[in-house]
Amino acid sequence: MALQREVDFDVPNFLYEMRQNVSSSLQHYFSTFEDYYERKLWHQLTLIILEFFKKPGSDPFKIPVFQKFVAEWEDKINKLSLVTIAQQAATQFSDPNDSVEFLKEILKKVGTSETRDAYVLASMESAHYLLKIKEIGLVKKTIDESETILDTFDSVDTSIYASFYRVSAEYYKGQADYAQYYKNALLYLSCIDISELTIIERVERAYDLSLSALLGETIYNFGELLMHPILDSLFGTEHDWLRTLLFAFNAGDIGKFEALAPHFTKQPLFEQSKAALRRKICLISLIEAVFIRSTDNRSIPFSEIAAETRLSMDEVEHFVMKALSLKLIRGSIDQVDQIVVITWVQPRVLDKNQIDGMRRKLEEWDNQVKRISSFVGEQGGEVFA
Numbered sequence: 069m070a071l072q073r074e075v076d077f078d079v080p081n082f083l084y085e086m087r088q089n090v091s092s093s094l095q096h097y098f099s100t101f102e103d104y105y106e107r108k109l110w111h112q113l114t115l116i117i118l119e120f121f122k123k124p125g126s127d128p129f130k131i132p133v134f135q136k137f138v139a140e141w142e143d144k145i146n147k148l149s150l151v152t153i154a155q156q157a158a159t160q161f162s163d164p165n166d167s168v169e170f171l172k173e174i175l176k177k178v179g180t181s182e183t184r185d186a187y188v189l190a191s192m193e194s195a196h197y198l199l200k201i202k203e204i205g206l207v208k209k210t211i212d213e214s215e216t217i218l219d220t221f222d223s224v225d226t227s228i229y230a231s232f233y234r235v236s237a238e239y240y241k242g243q244a245d246y247a248q249y250y251k252n253a254l255l256y257l258s259c260i261d262i263s264e265l266t267i268i269e270r271v272e273r274a275y276d277l278s279l280s281a282l283l284g285e286t287i288y289n290f291g292e293l294l295m296h297p298i299l300d301s302l303f304g305t306e307h308d309w310l311r312t313l314l315f316a317f318n319a320g321d322i323g324k325f326e327a328l329a330p331h332f333t334k335q336p337l338f339e340q341s342k343a344a345l346r347r348k349i350c351l352i353s354l355i356e357a358v359f360i361r362s363t364d365n366r367s368i369p370f371s372e373i374a375a376e377t378r379l380s381m382d383e384v385e386h387f388v389m390k391a392l393s394l395k396l397i398r399g400s401i402d403q404v405d406q407i408v409v410i411t412w413v414q415p416r417v418l419d420k421n422q423i424d425g426m427r428r429k430l431e432e433w434d435n436q437v438k439r440i441s442s443f444v445g446e447q448g449g450e451v452f453a
Contacts, residue, residue: 079105082136091125101137110144118149121156130157147178147186148225155193155231164200171197185224188214192231199238207239230259241276246284253277254292262298270301278302278310282317283341288352288396289416290318306334320353322378350377351391358397358413366399370406381406 080102087098097120104113117138120126134157142150154174158167171194178186195210214232218224233256240248253273262270277298281290293299294314302311309331316324325346332338338345357376358366370384379387388408391397398412 077136077140079137079140086129086133090129094120094123094125097123105137105141108144110141111146113141114145114149114153117153121153127160130160133157142177147183148189148228150174151178151186151190151193152227154190158193158197164197167197168194168201184217185221185228188217188224189228189231192228192235196235196238199235199242204239204242207235211236211239226259230256233259241280246280247286250277250280250284250287250293253280254296257296257298267301270298271305271307274298274301275307275310278307278314279335279337281314282345282348283337285344286394288348288355288394288414290314291416294318317349317352320349320356320376322349322353325349347390350379350387351394351396353377354387354391355396355413355416358410359416366410368408368410370408373408 083098083102083105087095090098097116100116101113101120104110104116117133120133121130134153138145138150138153145153151174154171158170161167161170171190175187175190175194178190180187191210191214195207198207198210211232218229218232233252237249237252237256240252253276257273265273277293281287281293299311299314302308309328313325313328313331315321316328329342332342353376354373357368357373361368370381373379373384373388374381377384377387384406385401385403388397388401392399396414397410399408399410401408
């Protein structure tokens with residue numbers, strides 16, 4: 069595990085031995101390593117190491133290359149690049165405790181005020197392995213510390229944010245904090261090219277995001293997820309129904325929800341949360357009913373709400389109070405006339421069908437303005453005739 073340099077370490081001999089052990093397609097990298105090392109081309113050497121570490125077949129050589137070769141010139145390397153190379157090497161330890169110890173040594177090398185960005189990256193990658201060994205308290209402490217440091221930056225390399233959000237999402241997934249997982253997982257995806265994820269990783273990420281969107285107590289708008297290409301990963305898989313369920317929820321389609329309910333047996337969390345899921349889609353149904361109305365027609369009788377949400381008349385008032393308390397809508401309840409007056413509805417990220425509906429509403433509004441303008445023009449003409 070030690071990262072100490074060996075006295076009079078023979079770099080050319082080490083690279084020669086490595087070259088003999090790698091596949092023929094990778095041998096030229098070790099010749100280039102030696103060339104750049106002898107010529108002291110540290111930047112070029114850093115880039116070629118990073119390139120080599122991305123190649124299939126390089127995994128068994130990452131730890132020795134880092135510990136024997138990179139350690140020889142690590143003081144010449146950009147510290148963010150050093151951590152990036154080290155995090156790749158850390159993936160090759162079979163015991164996560166060894167990965168933690170390995171990255172602990174790296175943290176010592178980047179714990180300065182000038183290298184706080186590299187420190188955050190090393191900290192979050194270490195937290196990934198701390199999660200594996202159930203050091204939950206240390207992980208949360210690392211997340212909080214890293215977030216505090218990140219808040220001081222005007223800008224930072226995207227890879228650092230990607231690491232922060234990825235590990236944070238892993239942590240919140242383990243805590244069953246669906247809303248925080250949803251937020252951090254989507255932010256992680258915004259920092260990466262999802263084509264770099266394997267198909268299995270994409271399906272897993274889409275599945276977890278779908279679960280968290282549906283089970284998160286504070287999540288009532290799925291538009292951002294529905295528009296994200298990650299969700300297409302569920303097409304043709306055993307989880308395809310989950311994608312359909314998300315669209316049903318986003319539209320407040322209770323009928324489709326009931327039609328898909330038999331699939332809940334595939335996911336115990338859904339079975340345990342049937343009542344909560346039904347309440348949630350009823351609330352979204354109300355939001356959708358308000359949203360599609362014109363702004364001058366948002367006085368809704370209890371009877372219409374009952375019909376939209378499939379609730380009894382006796383349940384409507386408490387239901388609307390719940391929507392008000394969740395800040396999904398604003399308005400007032402007229403208990404005497406049994407009418408709800410809505411003054412505001414939660415902003416939404418719209419899917420394509422909802423955008424088309426908004427387009428039609430704007431066209432209707434435009435036509436109405438034109439008719440009024442024409443009428444006013446005619447009246448004005450009569451006055452001056």
